[in-house]
Amino acid sequence: MRYVSTRGAAPTLDFRGATLAGLASDGGLYLPDTWPTLSRAAIAGLAGLSYAETAARVMAPFVGDSLAEGELLALCETAYGRFSHAAVTPLVQLDHDQWLLELFHGPTLAFKDVALQLLGLLFERFLTGTDQRLTIIGATSGDTGSAAIDAVAGREGIDIFMLHPEGRVSDVQRRQMTTVLSPNVHNIAIRGDFDTAQGIVKAMFNDADFSTRFQLSAVNSINWARLMAQVVYYFYAAVRLGGPDRAIAFSVPTGNFGDVFAGHVAARMGLPIAKLIVATNVNDIIARALATGDYARRAVEQTPTPSMDIQVSSNFERLLFDLGARDGHAIAAQMHGFEGSGAMRLTNAQREGAAALFASDRVDRDDMTIAMRWAHDQAGQVIDPHTGIALAAARRADLDAPIVTLATAHSAKFGDTVERATGMRPALPRRVGDLFDREERCDTVDATFAAVSDYVAARASPRG
Numbered sequence: 105m106r107y108v109s110t111r112g113a114a115p116t117l118d119f120r121g122a123t124l125a126g127l128a129s130d131g132g133l134y135l136p137d138t139w140p141t142l143s144r145a146a147i148a149g150l151a152g153l154s155y156a157e158t159a160a161r162v163m164a165p166f167v168g169d170s171l172a173e174g175e176l177l178a179l180c181e182t183a184y185g186r187f188s189h190a191a192v193t194p195l196v197q198l199d200h201d202q203w204l205l206e207l208f209h210g211p212t213l214a215f216k217d218v219a220l221q222l223l224g225l226l227f228e229r230f231l232t233g234t235d236q237r238l239t240i241i242g243a244t245s246g247d248t249g250s251a252a253i254d255a256v257a258g259r260e261g262i263d264i265f266m267l268h269p270e271g272r273v274s275d276v277q278r279r280q281m282t283t284v285l286s287p288n289v290h291n292i293a294i295r296g297d298f299d300t301a302q303g304i305v306k307a308m309f310n311d312a313d314f315s316t317r318f319q320l321s322a323v324n325s326i327n328w329a330r331l332m333a334q335v336v337y338y339f340y341a342a343v344r345l346g347g348p349d350r351a352i353a354f355s356v357p358t359g360n361f362g363d364v365f366a367g368h369v370a371a372r373m374g375l376p377i378a379k380l381i382v383a384t385n386v387n388d389i390i391a392r393a394l395a396t397g398d399y400a401r402r403a404v405e406q407t408p409t410p411s412m413d414i415q416v417s418s419n420f421e422r423l424l425f426d427l428g429a430r431d432g433h434a435i436a437a438q439m440h441g442f443e444g445s446g447a448m449r450l451t452n453a454q455r456e457g458a459a460a461l462f463a464s465d466r467v468d469r470d471d472m473t474i475a476m477r478w479a480h481d482q483a484g485q486v487i488d489p490h491t492g493i494a495l496a497a498a499r500r501a502d503l504d505a506p507i508v509t510l511a512t513a514h515s516a517k518f519g520d521t522v523e524r525a526t527g528m529r530p531a532l533p534r535r536v537g538d539l540f541d542r543e544e545r546c547d548t549v550d551a552t553f554a555a556v557s558d559y560v561a562a563r564a565s566p567r568g
């Protein structure tokens with residue numbers, strides 16, 4: 105399997121190369137050059153497999169010969185062995201046709217663990233026997249940061265620098281990052297929002313000298329391996345609800361468009377999906393783009409769903425590329441236009457292609473609260489606010505199919521909002537330990553490329 109950049113000008117790479125590179129050198133994102141497909145029989149054959157076995161089957165075509173036979177399964181067994189539920193991503197029934205897919209049973213209580221536990225092992229595997237070091241640069245609105253730090257803390261040959269917007273993540277999210285005191289972990293609170301942090305990270309990758317000198321790599325969903333691992337749970341859930349013989353819909357709380365793009369990949373691979381509901385909070389750039397064709401940036405509003413307070417959704421570029429005849433030069437022009445003016449228009453092919461699979465819904469705070477209350481009072485489930493956004497969209501969607509809402513975080517990560525909605529305060533699971541008693545380590549830095557790159561350069565190990 106070869107990987108191509110959405111902007112058409114970077115060299116094609118194999119899976120190992122794309123995983124270590126993160127972002128393509130032309131500023132684009134890597135995608136497989138063709139979509140592998142699973143036959144209906146192969147999909148049906150996933151039904152009796154464990155999560156790790158399903159993962160190895162679904163991901164094998166993407167990995168190709170970057171790993172030896174049997175290695176992928178062994179890595180999946182190690183990664184998913186750290187989850188606290190035997191099913192890894194269990195399904196819970198809410199009512200007749202509404203389901204929750206619980207993605208928060210990993211070490212840091214959010215769906216990011218599903219991909220990042222594996223990515224940490226892939227980095228280690230690909231560095232073993234080489235003299236390469238990696239400097240991981242990431243931006244987080246709360247959950248990617250802790251999951252990535254957990255996945256690489258203490259690993260040989262890796263330094264991680266994680267930017268989060270100061271004061272805009274929950275206390276649990278912040279502490280899950282800042283209380284990890286391993287010497288290879290560097291937490292940076294920036295005086296700005298998530299989009300600014302993500303922009304600085306991309307600028308560091310696009311600085312060829314800096315990127316080469318420190319051998320930058322990514323843990324955000326700009327890294328293809330992140331998305332690949334997230335494709336698995338669409339298959340895992342669908343076959344347990346009757347797939348591939350009936351099509352299932354998924355409602356996905358959306359920010360950076362990574363999780364829902366993984367659903368698009370599952371559909372491309374042959375999984376019958378009735379609809380992917382893109383559920384946003386009031387930071388609704390994607391919902392507007394899908395409804396009107398105008399992808400136009402607005403100021404970020406702070407909400408009780410901080411992980412979705414995003415206006416520049418990195419992975420939307422992957423969708424536009426895939427629906428736009430995979431014309432890298434056209435996407436580069438479209439994206440440069442957006443980067444310059446903050447707005448762009450989708451082509452007819454992109455709009456029509458998106459409408460065939462995606463529906464979108466913007467959910468405000470009141471409707472999110474009603475959904476959280478309904479889950480608690482009527483279905484006995486305490487859900488986090490991000491899940492509440494997607495459940496609200498799922499409950500008002502007019503679809504003739506079972507709808508699976510992706511439950512992306514544990515409710516205890518957002519205790520205040522959950523308590524306001526349901527009247528009960530969820531307890532932190534024992535596996536996160538004494539989070540509120542631990543020492544924190546974090547530096548605050550101005551939200552500029554110069555300030556952050558100086559900070560990193562002073563601490564990272566340059567290539568030997």
Ligand SMILES: Cc1ncc(COP(=O)(O)O)c(C=O)c1O
Binds near residue numbers: 325358361363
């Ligand atoms: C809890 C939670 N839900 C939803 C999202 C949005 O997912 P994505 O950025 O893949 O669209 C995030 C952040 O990524 C998150 O942390």
Ligand SMILES: N[C@@H](CCOP(=O)(O)O)C(=O)O
Binds near residue numbers: 360
């Ligand atoms: N909501 C995310 C933002 C980064 O998204 P990613 O999926 O691209 O890593 C977070 O929790 O950090």
